[in-house]
Structure formats: structure tokens, C-alpha cells
Amino acid sequence: MQNETTAVVPAPKPNLTWTSLKKTFRLFRYVKPYWGEFALGMVFLLISSLAGLAFPRLLGDLVDPKSMGDLLHGLNKAGLMLVTVLVAQAIFSFFRTVLFVNVSEKTLAALRQHVYSHMIKLPMRFFLERRVGELTSRISSDITLLQDTFTTTLAEFIRQMIIVIGGVVILLITSWQLTAFMLAILPIMMVAAVFFGKFIRRFSKQVQTQVAAANTVVEETLQGIINVKAFANEQFEIARYRQRTNEAARIGMKSGKFRGAFSSFIILGIFGALVSVIWRGVSMGIGTPQLLSFILYSVFIGGSIAGLAEIYTSLQKSIGATENLMEILDEPEEAITPVTHIAPADQLDGQISFRNISFHYPSRPDLTILKDVSFDVDEDQKVALVGPSGAGKSTIVSLLLRLYDPIDGRVLYDGKPGTSIQLSVLRSQMAVVPQDVFLFGGTIRENIAYGKPDATEDEIEAAARKANAWEFIRNFPLGLETIVGERGIQLSGGQRQRIAIARAVLKNPRILILDEATSALDSESERLVQDALDKLMEGRTSIVIAHRLSTIRQADKIIVLDKGQIVEQGTHTELIGVDGGLYRMLSEMQFSH
Ligand SMILES: Nc1ncnc2c1ncn2[C@@H]1O[C@H](COP(=O)(O)OP(=O)(O)OP(=O)(O)O)[C@@H](O)[C@H]1O
Numbered sequence: 161m162q163n164e165t166t167a168v169v170p171a172p173k174p175n176l177t178w179t180s181l182k183k184t185f186r187l188f189r190y191v192k193p194y195w196g197e198f199a200l201g202m203v204f205l206l207i208s209s210l211a212g213l214a215f216p217r218l219l220g221d222l223v224d225p226k227s228m229g230d231l232l233h234g235l236n237k238a239g240l241m242l243v244t245v246l247v248a249q250a251i252f253s254f255f256r257t258v259l260f261v262n263v264s265e266k267t268l269a270a271l272r273q274h275v276y277s278h279m280i281k282l283p284m285r286f287f288l289e290r291r292v293g294e295l296t297s298r299i300s301s302d303i304t305l306l307q308d309t310f311t312t313t314l315a316e317f318i319r320q321m322i323i324v325i326g327g328v329v330i331l332l333i334t335s336w337q338l339t340a341f342m343l344a345i346l347p348i349m350m351v352a353a354v355f356f357g358k359f360i361r362r363f364s365k366q367v368q369t370q371v372a373a374a375n376t377v378v379e380e381t382l383q384g385i386i387n388v389k390a391f392a393n394e395q396f397e398i399a400r401y402r403q404r405t406n407e408a409a410r411i412g413m414k415s416g417k418f419r420g421a422f423s424s425f426i427i428l429g430i431f432g433a434l435v436s437v438i439w440r441g442v443s444m445g446i447g448t449p450q451l452l453s454f455i456l457y458s459v460f461i462g463g464s465i466a467g468l469a470e471i472y473t474s475l476q477k478s479i480g481a482t483e484n485l486m487e488i489l490d491e492p493e494e495a496i497t498p499v500t501h502i503a504p505a506d507q508l509d510g511q512i513s514f515r516n517i518s519f520h521y522p523s524r525p526d527l528t529i530l531k532d533v534s535f536d537v538d539e540d541q542k543v544a545l546v547g548p549s550g551a552g553k554s555t556i557v558s559l560l561l562r563l564y565d566p567i568d569g570r571v572l573y574d575g576k577p578g579t580s581i582q583l584s585v586l587r588s589q590m591a592v593v594p595q596d597v598f599l600f601g602g603t604i605r606e607n608i609a610y611g612k613p614d615a616t617e618d619e620i621e622a623a624a625r626k627a628n629a630w631e632f633i634r635n636f637p638l639g640l641e642t643i644v645g646e647r648g649i650q651l652s653g654g655q656r657q658r659i660a661i662a663r664a665v666l667k668n669p670r671i672l673i674l675d676e677a678t679s680a681l682d683s684e685s686e687r688l689v690q691d692a693l694d695k696l697m698e699g700r701t702s703i704v705i706a707h708r709l710s711t712i713r714q715a716d717k718i719i720v721l722d723k724g725q726i727v728e729q730g731t732h733t734e735l736i737g738v739d740g741g742l743y744r745m746l747s748e749m750q751f752s753h
Contacts, residue, residue, distance in 0.1 A: 184482045194263045201259035208252035209322040216456030218242045224449030264310030281493040284563040285522040302481035309478040320464035327461040342437045349429040350466035363415030370408035377401045499588045508670040510701030512537040517569035530724045542702045544712035547721035553705045591669035597656040601645030611663035627662035628692040654685030661692045672702045
């Protein structure tokens with residue numbers, strides 16, 4: 161199965177239009193700081209391309225030293241000129257490449273950083289509408305594509321244009337009749353060869369897909385050989401394999417015919433065209449040396465025209481990539497600012513009110529998730545949200561974190577509307593201990609310090625102790641430096657939760673949000689987690705999404721949700737006494753197990 165996060169989504173190939181070109185020009189904003197280097201690179205490119213243009217002419221002279229007076233002297237002179245041109249071209253090409261690579265590396269690093277820092281500040285709504293794979297490929301493959309454009313494609317484009325225009329001018333001066341004859345046939349053949357080549361490559365891709373499909377049959381059946389045998393399905397699998405391999409062979413043979421045609425085309429078309437030009441030149445009485453440089457120019461021009469066809473495709477792709485990036489950059493960011501200090505006026509006491517909140521997710525406007533939800537949480541209270549799956553508990557938490565804004569109604573913090581408090585200031589005073597604890601691939605220390613990046617060693621240790629995590633961390637040979645995540649050790653569910661608790665302890669939030677883990681921990685682990693949570697909840701407002709009702713008996717208030725509405729509110733004792741109440745029913749169901 162394809163992994164969502166690594167799937168590369170190719171950029172669509174748009175047509176070259178004025179608006180898309182205008183978007184591409186916005187890229188040059190990133191090149192601006194390196195304009196000097198870029199311009200110098202351009203100059204070198206011009207010189208080396210022009211030098212390259214002198215090459216066929218000089219080769220002609222080398223064959224025909226007579227044109228330069230004394231035979232030996234002329235030969236040496238032509239040879240020397242050629243060597244000079246070659247060396248100059250080599251030197252200029254070197255500097256041109258280095259300059260262009262420098263400019264594009266710096267430009268694209270800046271672009272990458274800009275896109276990423278913009279992307280991560282976009283509102284949740286944006287992430288609901290896109291797949292992670294799509295976004296990662298925007299930042300990885302699209303920008304890599306642009307890198308190629310800046311380092312090679314652009315330079316190639318200019319070089320090829322100089323060769324085509326300069327070459328044609330030189331040829332016209334030599335003989336306009338022969339030039340017209342050559343231009344009428346050779347470039348067309350070259351461009352046809354490029355498209356023919358592409359067409360054939362499509363076939364090899366199809367063959368590869370079929371071969372891969374056939375290999376899947378082998379792999380699956382050998383891995384699950386017991387199933388094949390137990391079902392006596394050998395014949396069925398043989399038929400499946402035969403069908404796929406035959407299909408691969410069929411496409412392969414079809415492509416073989418085109419390959420054959422391609423070779424014939426090259427022989428007849430391109431070499432034929434060259435022969436015709438030579439024949440025509442000789443019959444026009446043009447001398448061998450001139451004819452040689454004429455043919456060389458023609459080959460150069462033909463090659464460059466074919467190259468331009470490739471460049472066009474690659475520019476098209478880059479323009480597509482740029483459009484995608486610009487689209488992301490045009491999305492409005494959330495108002496996220498670095499929070500270094502919270503002014504006393506902005507410090508929350510921890511009182512929360514939901515006032516007539518109605519909500520639907522931006523991606524599903526037809527599906528109302530919360531309907532007229534109102535409740536209050538007092539400072540330092542512990543409030544539990546309970547209700548069947550899908551009732552809207554996590555949605556309430558998302559609104560509290562202002563990941564989304566309600567469609568109707570208001571969320572108030574200490575009586576002030578959320579919209580009047582700076583988003584970063586608000587979020588920096590809340591912490592979440594989620595159900596699925598997300599650990600970054602790094603050390604335990606880094607993962608705990610995520611709650612407060614500038615935490616000291618002592619603070620980290622104290623947080624780990626308070627979270628009942630110190631004991632197990634100390635027992636790892638590397639302690640806090642133990643690597644966790646994909647390439648490190650795997651922590652148990654309870655251990656991960658305690659790391660998340662330590663994070664929250666470090667953050668020391670006014671409002672704590674707990675999403676209880678649904679999967680059961682073993683009783684010892686559960687006791688340690690619960691004890692750490694109880695300590696963490698002390699002295700702050702806590703909202704707990706509870707799945708196991710046994711943990712919330714002491715809550716100051718229990719809010720029971722069903723289908724996006726509050727159906728009951730009260731303490732455990734009050735709610736358990738409601739005949740036919742949802743809370744009572746849910747607890748009876750849980751305790752009867
Ligand atoms: N990002 C989203 N986009 C669209 N609909 C969503 C999104 N997230 C949740 N929902 C829908 O909102 C409803 C409430 O979901 P929510 O996660 O708030 O429920 P919950 O009470 O927390 O459930 P659970 O106990 O299973 O976690 C569900 O019907 C869910 O399908």
C-alpha cells in the first residue's frame with residue numbers, strides 16, 4: 161500500500177499562459193539578493209555560448225588552412241585559435257556553473273524556508289483540505305524541480321537560443337540558399353525524433369508496470385503459499401501469472417516495433433537530411449571546408465532545436481510547480497507570533513465559557529457537529545466531557561484551542577471573547593495531553609523540552625519526576641539522551657503518555673486538556689499515569705475527555721454530550737441518580753463488563 165506521507169504527487173503540466181508566467185516571475189523576488197552573482201553568471205554564459213558558436217567555423221579553418229595564407233602557419237594559427245576557444249569556453253563554463261549553482265542553492269533554500277514557515281502557520285482548515293503527501297511533495301519535489309530549472313534549464317535555454325539564432329545568422333551569411341534548404345528539413349526531423357523518443361519511453365513504463373504486477377503475484381503467492389495450497393489454487397495463480405507476463409510481453413513487442421521504426425527513422429530521416437544537405441551544397445559548388453562547418457553548424461542548430469523542445473516541457477513543469485507553491489503562499493496565515501513574555505493583562509485565570517456554540521467542519525458544511533452548546537468552567541475546576549463516540553468531545557477541545565472558529569456563538573476566556581486575545585498568547589497558556597502521543601524522532605530530553613524549549617536540565621528532570629517518568633528514563637543506559645521514535649527505541653503506551661505529561665508539566669499551562677487513552681494500560685502503568693495526571697491537574701483548569709468513567713468521579717462537573725448537544729450536566733452523584741439518563745446508562749454499560 162502506498163504510504164500517504166511519502167507519496168509523491170506530480171505537479172500538473174499547465175500551458176504557458178501570461179498569468180502563469182507572471183506567477184513564475186514572482187520567484188525572481190527570491191533571486192534578488194543574489195542578483196550580482198546571477199548577472200555575472202549570465203555574462204559568462206553568453207561568452208561561453210558565443211565561444212561555442214565559433215567552434216564549427218574554426219574547425220572549417222583547420223581543415224582549410226589555405227584560407228589563412230601560408231599552409232603551415234595557417235594550420236598552426238587555426239589550431240591555436242581552436243585551443244584558445246576551447247580553454248576559454250571551459251573556464252567560462254566552470255564559473256558559469258558555479259555561479260548558477262550558488263545562486264539557485266541560496267534562492268531555493270530561502271524559498272523552502274519561506275514556504276515551510278508559511279505552511280506551518282496556516283489554519284487547520286487548510287490541512288483538512290489537503291493530503292500530507294501532497295504538501296510534502298510541494299515542498300520537496302516541486303522545489304527540486306525549480307532547482308533544476310535555475311541551475312540548468314534556464315542556462316540551457318539561453319545557450320540553445322544563442323546557438324540557434326547565432327548559427328542561423330552565420331549560415332545565412334555563408335549561403336542563404338543552402339540554409340533555407342537545411343532549415344526546411346533538419347529541425348523538423350530533430351523535433352520529430354524527440355517526440356518519437358518520448359512516445360517510446362511511455363511504452364517502457366507500461367512494460368515496467370506490467371512486470372511489477374507479475375512480480376506482485378509471485379511475491380504474494382510465495383509469502384502466502386500456505387493459503388494457495390490450502391485453497392488448492394495453484395492453477396488459478398498460474399493463470400494469473402501467465403496473464404500478466406503475457407501482457408508485459410505483448411506491450412514489449414509492440415514497443416519493439418516502434419523502436420525498430422525509430423532506428424529506421426534516425427537513419428533515414430536525420431542522416432538522410434544531412435546527406436541531402438551535403439549533396440545540395442556540393443552541387444551548389446560550396447568548398448569542402450565551408451561545407452564541413454556548414455554541416456557542423458546545422459547539427460548544432462538541429463540539436464539545439466531538439467533541446468529546446470525538451471526545455472519547453474521542463475519549463476512547463478517548473479511553471480506548474482511555481483503555481484502550486486504560489487497558491488500555498490497566497491493562503492492567509494493564522495496570526496502566529498513568537499511569545500516570549502505574556503503581559504499580566506493577557507494572563508488567563510482559567511475561566512472558560514462556551515456560549516451557544518454551533519459548529520461544522522469547513523470541509524463538511526452540510527454536517528452540523530455541535531448544536532447550541534453552552535457550558536461554563538470555573539477557574540481551577542476539573543470538568544469531564546463524556547458521551548458516545550462521535551458526540552463532539554474532541555471538536556469542543558479543538559474550538560477551545562481555537563483550531564477552528566465556531567460558526568455561531570462565542571468562546572469566552574475569563575469573560576473575554578477568544579478573538580480578542582492574541583492566538584499565540586492564548587495557546588501558549590494551554591497544554592494538551594493527547595490520546596495518541598506524538599513523539600518526535602529525537603531524544604527523550606528533546607521530546608520533553610517540546611513543552612518549553614529553553615528548559616534547564618533541572619526543570620526537565622523535575623518534570624519527568626512529576627510525570628512518574630523519571631524512573632523508567634533513568635533505567636535506560638542513555639537516560640534522557642535515549643533516542644525515541646522511528647529509529648530509536650519504542651516506548652510503551654504508558655511511557656509515551658508520561659512523556660506527554662512531563663511536556664505539559666514543563667509548559668505549566670493555565671488550562672490543561674486531557675484526552676484519555678482509550679486503549680487499556682496494564683494496571684501498574686495505569687496507576688502511574690493516573691497519579692501523574694492527578695498531580696498535573698492540581699491548581700489549574702482541566703478539561704478531560706473521559707472514556708473510562710471510573711477516572712472522573714471526582715470531577716467538579718461532568719458534561720454529557722450526544723450527537724453534538726449537551727444532554728446532561730452535573731457531578732457524578734447527581735448524574736448517576738438521573739433515571740434513564742445517558743450518563744447512568746454509559747456507566748452501567750462500563751461497569752457491567
Ligand atoms: N476534521 C473533520 N472534518 C470533518 N468532520 C469531522 C472532523 N473531525 C471530526 N469530524 C466529525 O465530527 C463528529 C464529532 O467528532 P469528534 O471527534 O468531536 O467526536 P468525539 O466525541 O471526540 O468522538 P471519539 O470519542 O470517538 O473521539 C464526528 O461525526 C466526526 O466524523
